[in-house]
Each structure stands twice: as structure tokens, then as C-alpha cells.
Amino acid sequence: MAIRLARDLAIGKAGLAFVRPSGESAPPTGGGMSLYPTYPLRTQRLTLRPFTRGDVDAVYAYRRREDVTRYLFDTALSREECALAVQQRIGQVALEAEGDKIILGVELDGNGALIGEVSLIWRSVEARQGEVGWIFDPNYHGHGYATEAANAVLDLAFGPGGIHRVAARCDVRNERSWRLMERLGMRREAHFREHALFKSQWDEEFIYAILQQEWQAQRAEQAAT
Amino acid sequence: MFSLSLPIQTDRLILRTFERSDIDGLAAYHALPSVQRYVFTKTRDTSEVAGALNLMRGHVSLQRPGDTLTLAMIRKGDQALLGHVSLNWSDATAGQGEVRFCVNPAHAGQGFTREALSAVYDLAFDHFHIHRVFARCDGRNHHSIKLMQQMGMRLEAHYREHALFQGEWDEELHFAILDREWQRSTKVKDLPVRHRVA
Ligand SMILES: CC(C)(COP(=O)(O)OP(=O)(O)OC[C@H]1O[C@@H](n2cnc3c(N)ncnc32)[C@H](O)[C@@H]1OP(=O)(O)O)[C@@H](O)C(=O)NCCC(=O)NCCS
Numbered sequence: 001m002a003i004r005l006a007r008d009l010a011i012g013k014a015g016l017a018f019v020r021p022s023g024e025s026a027p028p029t030g031g032g033m034s035l036y037p038t039y040p041l042r043t044q045r046l047t048l049r050p051f052t053r054g055d056v057d058a059v060y061a062y063r064r065r066e067d068v069t070r071y072l073f074d075t076a077l078s079r080e081e082c083a084l085a086v087q088q089r090i091g092q093v094a095l096e097a098e099g100d101k102i103i104l105g106v107e108l109d110g111n112g113a114l115i116g117e118v119s120l121i122w123r124s125v126e127a128r129q130g131e132v133g134w135i136f137d138p139n140y141h142g143h144g145y146a147t148e149a150a151n152a153v154l155d156l157a158f159g160p161g162g163i164h165r166v167a168a169r170c171d172v173r174n175e176r177s178w179r180l181m182e183r184l185g186m187r188r189e190a191h192f193r194e195h196a197l198f199k200s201q202w203d204e205e206f207i208y209a210i211l212q213q214e215w216q217a218q219r220a221e222q223a224a225t
Numbered sequence: 226m227f228s229l230s231l232p233i234q235t236d237r238l239i240l241r242t243f244e245r246s247d248i249d250g251l252a253a254y255h256a257l258p259s260v261q262r263y264v265f266t267k268t269r270d271t272s273e274v275a276g277a278l279n280l281m282r283g284h285v286s287l288q289r290p291g292d293t294l295t296l297a298m299i300r301k302g303d304q305a306l307l308g309h310v311s312l313n314w315s316d317a318t319a320g321q322g323e324v325r326f327c328v329n330p331a332h333a334g335q336g337f338t339r340e341a342l343s344a345v346y347d348l349a350f351d352h353f354h355i356h357r358v359f360a361r362c363d364g365r366n367h368h369s370i371k372l373m374q375q376m377g378m379r380l381e382a383h384y385r386e387h388a389l390f391q392g393e394w395d396e397e398l399h400f401a402i403l404d405r406e407w408q409r410s411t412k413v414k415d416l417p418v419r420h421r422v423a
Contacts, residue, residue: 127389165386190382194357194403196319203319211386 035095035122035161037102043148048104048118051089055105056082058114062137071171072135095122095161102156106149108140115140118149120157120166128164130157134180141176147183154184158215167209171198181208185218229286229352233296235340240296240310243282247297250306251278254329262363262390263325265293265311281309287353290317294348298328298341307332310341312349312358320356322349333368339375346376350404357403364396373400377408 040049051059060082062068069076077085092103103119116136123129132153136146157163168186170177178188186208194202210218232241243251252271254260261267266277284295295311308328315321324345328338349355362369364383373380382399389395 124388127387129387167387187385189384189387190399192381192399193379193401194319195321195359195381195401196316207382209385209387 033162035102035156037094037156037160039093039104041104041152041156043152045109046115046145046149046152047107047109048149048152049107050093051086051103051105051117053086053090055114056086058105058137059086059117062116062135062139065138067138068135071174071177089117092119095120098122098125102153104149104153106136106145108145113140115145116149118146118153120153120161122163123167128162130161130163130166132157132166132168134177146180150180150184154210154215155219158212164212165209166215167207169205169207172204172206178206178208181206184210185214186210229294229348231296232299233344233348234301235344237301238307238337238340238344239299239301240341240344241299242285243278243295243297243309245278245282247306248275248278250297250329251309253306253331254308254327257330259330260327263327281311284311287312287314290314296341296345298337300332300337305332307337308341310338310345312345312353312355314353314355320354322353322355322358324349324358324360326360339372342372342376346402346407347409350407351409355404357401358407359399359401362398362400364398370398373398376400376402377406378402 040047042048056079060077060079063074063077063082063085064079066076089103089105092101094100095102099122101119101121103117105114106116106118107113108115116134119133121131121133123131132150134146134150154166157166166186167189168177168181170181172178172191181188187210188206189209190205190207192203192205192207194204196203196205232239234240252274255264255274255277256268256271264277265280266273268274268277281295284293286292287294291314293311293313295309297309298307299305300307306329308326310324310326313323313325315323324342326338326342346358349358359381360369360373360378362373364385378400379402380398381401382397384395384397386394387397
């Protein structure tokens with residue numbers, strides 16, 4: 001698990017490992033800008049759009065499940081709690097200030113079903129930091145839908161959002177989630193052990209991240225192949 | 226419950242809380258650009274050091290979460306102030322503590338910080354029953370990295386460009402060690418003056 005970290009740790013290589021790359025981006029000149037995306041966002045198979053009041057049942061179908069909420073801060077939600085969550089999400093469509101979230105429903109174009117949600121949080125305006133998250137209905141796991149939707153969110157963050165670095169976090173046991181982070185080309189930057197309590201037990205957490213210039217290079221490479 | 230027995234003696238050092246008379250010794254290193262990341266109040270010149278000293282003089286124990294204990298590293302013999310180490314009780318429910326340390330570069334490289342930190346770790350784990358001690362440092366600070374490794378700490382995070390520091394993209398490392406992983410040094414155990422709860 002911690003192979004990358006272990007490699008960085010090799011003190012003999014520190015002189016090399018910590019040298020800054022010459023192609024590094026210039027330090028920032030100011031804070032980020034607000035982000036008001038034009039919806040819906042479309043990908044090959046999916047439509048990402050703001051939540052509506054009609055989404056409560058579809059959200060309840062997956063947020064009620066223990067297997068879905070196991071590694072979320074929330075526990076399984078009741079229908080009333082889902083209605084409240086959806087109500088909140090309806091207004092979470094733009095980034096205007098630090099801490100703001102964009103949370104979008106993901107619709108499968110084939111059958112129009114709401115299959116999950118993706119989020120982008122503005123963590124720091126000054127340092128242009130963002131954080132992404134995702135929750136999908138297990139009935140639709142294993143088809144690359146989460147990857148496809150997350151790619152669209154990263155394009156949004158790094159393109160119109162002007163974000164410099166996007167991070168994602170998950171429980172170490174949430175292998176589906178961190179494998180998704182790796183598919184997105186994110187780098188494991190942290191492996192915290194027993195740094196906090198999670199659902200009354202010691203927490204073990206990964207943090208992954210990717211920088212704007214890395215994302216853009218990766219997208220250019222994908223476009224070329 | 227957390228009554229502390231200070232000062233602490235180590236081989237070569239006396240660790241005690243800060244006093245008014247430490248101002249000159251502190252001014253000798255506190256305003257250096259290289260230590261600004263690790264101090265509680267940024268100081269651009271020695272005139273601002275008095276404020277920092279005032280703050281640290283209040284760091285006398287850990288009574289509630291958020292409290293900090295800061296100990297001056299005094300060399301036995303000449304009583305010179307070499308630097309300081311501190312322990313912040315950052316989270317009570319999960320028993321987390323953060324250490325910071327600064328040493329006057331004139332006294333670096335002689336193991337003083339390591340000696341002081343060992344005593345602070347004993348204090349953290351045995352006296353305050355902290356579960357995990359962590360430290361943050363600049364990704365390019367090879368001295369700190371080496372020290373953290375010598376302390377038996379694990380590199381848990383390596384953040385790149387996650388924040389701005391003094392107008393530049395920052396690179397930050399987190400090191401940590403759990404109570405069950407900390408190897409008590411026999412030297413420190415021999416100390417007679419310490420009050421132990423554990
Ligand atoms: C995290 C989560 C969104 C990942 O879902 P997922 O289905 O594994 O991810 P994807 O939709 O990208 O599907 C990837 C899988 O589809 C496969 N796949 C099929 N077609 C694909 C395509 N066109 N593109 C990419 N992958 C494809 C992949 O090989 C992969 O399969 P594998 O799991 O057998 O390796 C999901 O597990 C989830 O909602 N968990 C519960 C909530 C949660 O924990 N959220 C995260 C909190 S940190």
C-alpha cells in the first residue's frame with residue numbers, strides 16, 4: 001500500500017526526490033474565480049445535472065443501503081433524510097465562496113435512471129484547492145460510470161474552475177473508491193493511521209491528489225491516442 | 226490529573242517552560258526565515274519576538290484540547306537556550322498530539338533536538354496518554370526528515386502544492402508515530418525527577 005511513500009522516504013534519494021521539477025508551474029498570482037457551470041454536463045454515456053425534487057426515490061434507493069454508506073460519514077439514510085439531502089443538493093450548483101459544493105446527479109442516458117452523484121468542493125480559494133467525491137448505486141457499479149462522471153468533474157474543476165489541485169479521500173478499506181482515484185491518475189499523497197475516530201473505531205485513510213498541469217498533460221495524452 | 230513535573234532533565238539538557246529572560250536567546254533564532262514555518266507567531270524581526278515569547282510563556286501544560294506545552298531547550302552547564310520543542314493536544318477524542326521544534330542553527334546537528342523530542346514523546350505517551358504524535362515539515366527540510374526517521378516516525382503524507390506558503394507553492398510532509406510504536410529510551414527512563422502516571 002505505502003510503496004510510493006516508502007520510496008519517497010528513502011533518505012538517500014531525498015536529494016533527488018525533493019528537487020523541484022524545472023517544468024513546474026509558476027506560483028499563483030491570486031485566488032481562484034467563481035464557477036457557474038452550464039448544465040447539463042454530457043459525457044459519452046451520462047448526463048450530469050443539478051438535483052431536482054423528483055430525485056428523492058432514486059437517491060433513497062442507494063443511500064438507504066449499508067454497503068453504500070459503510071465508508072461515508074453518513075449512516076444509511078431514511079427517506080425523510082434523503083428528501084432533506086436532495087433539497088440541499090438542489091442549490092449546490094456553483095462555487096462562489098470557500099467551502100461551497102457542486103453536487104450533481106448522474107443520469108444514465110440509456111434508461112434515464114439516476115445512478116449516483118459526484119461532488120466538487122472548493123477547499124481553498126487562495127490556493128485554488130478542490131476536493132472531489134462520488135457515491136453510486138451498486139446496481140450500476142462495475143461499468144466505469146463513476147470514472148466517466150469523475151472525469152467530467154475533474155475537467156470542470158481544472159478547466160473552467162481554474163483549480164490548481166484536486167484531492168480525494170477515502171477509507172483504506174474502500175478499495176473501489178481508491179482504485180477509482182488511481183484510474184483517474186491521482187497520486188496517493190497520504191496514508192494516515194489512527195489519526196481520528198471513524199464510526200467509533202480507529203480510522204485509516206488515504207488521500208489522493210492530482211495537479212492541474214498533470215491533469216492537462218494526461219488529457220492531452222489521452223486525446224492523442 | 227495532568228500535573229506535570231518540570232523541568233525535565235535529559236543527558237545534556239534541561240527542558241523548562243519559557244521565562245521573560247529568554248528574550249535574547251530566543252531572538253537569536255526565532256526571526257530566521259527558515260524557522261517561520263514551525264513557530265506559533267510569525268516574526269519578521271527581533272522586535273516581534275517579544276510577542277512570540279509572551280505566547281509561549283503561556284504554553285505551560287495540556288489541560289484541555291487545543292492547549293500547547295512549549296519547552297525551552299537549555300544546555301546544562303552554560304544554560305544557553307538552544308531552541309524549543311512543543312506539544313499541542315490537537316484532538317482529545319482521538320488522542321492526537323502535534324509536535325513542533327525549532328533549534329538555533331548555531332546548535333543544530335548535535336542531536337539536541339532529538340534528545341528533547343525523546344523526552345517530549347515520553348511525556349506525550351506516558352503522561353498525557355496521547356495515542357498518536359505527528360509532526361509536519363517542509364518537504365525540502367532534509368534535517369527534519371532525517372530527525373523524524375531517527376525518531377522512528379512513519380512518513381504518512383507528502384502533499385504537493387496543496388497550499389501556499391510565503392507566496393510559493395508548498396510541499397509538506399507529515400510524520401507520525403503511535404503510542405505502541407514508540408520505543409522508550411532507557412536513558413530517559415533512568416531520570417529520577419519525573420512523575421509518571423502510566
Ligand atoms: C466508489 C464507487 C463510486 C466506485 O464505483 P465502481 O463501480 O467501482 O467504479 P466505476 O463506475 O468507475 O467502474 C469501474 C469498474 O468498471 C469496469 N469498467 C467497465 N467498463 C468500463 C469503462 N468503460 N471505463 C472504466 N471502467 C470500466 C472497470 O474495470 C472497473 O471494474 P473492477 O471494479 O472490476 O475493477 C462505488 O464503489 C460507490 O459508490 N461506493 C459507495 C459509496 C462510497 O464509498 N463513495 C466513496 C466515498 S470515499
